[in-house]
Amino acid sequence: MPCVAGSVVIHRVLRQFVSTVVGKGGVGKSSTANSLLNERVANVAALQSDVARPQAISRSVQGFTVTLIDTPGLLEADAVSDAVRQCLSMFTGIEMPI
Numbered sequence: 525m526p527c528v529a530g531s532v533v534i535h536r537v538l539r540q541f542v543s544t545v546v547g548k549g550g551v552g553k554s555s556t557a558n559s560l561l562n563e564r565v566a567n568v569a570a571l572q573s574d575v576a577r578p579q580a581i582s583r584s585v586q587g588f589t590v591t592l593i594d595t596p597g598l599l600e601a602d603a604v605s606d607a608v609r610q611c612l613s614m615f616t617g618i619e620m621p622i
Contacts, residue, residue: 544578544593544612557581557592566594578611 545553554566565581582591593612613619 539587540589542591546595554594557594
């Protein structure tokens with residue numbers, strides 16, 4: 525979306541997209557990451573979540589980078605552990621609220 529500064533139009537070009545895949549364990553978060561990136565980048569288990577901690581998966585095409593953060597079942601006990609919150613903060617650079 526262009527920004528207008530006086531009579532000069534400045535175009536900001538998006539070069540990176542970051543998304544976190546969040547949900548209960550075993551619902552297909554890793555499979556969704558694999559589908560979005562069109563390759564097997566995340567481990568998939570048949571019956572239960574196989575992701576022990578968040579993992580960032582990045583792919584670049586023609587100067588554009590897509591990063592998906594695949595998470596373990598963050599919503600299992602309706603609470604997020606401090607360890608998972610710290611990992612997510614590390615990947616995103618955003619402090620996760622308690």
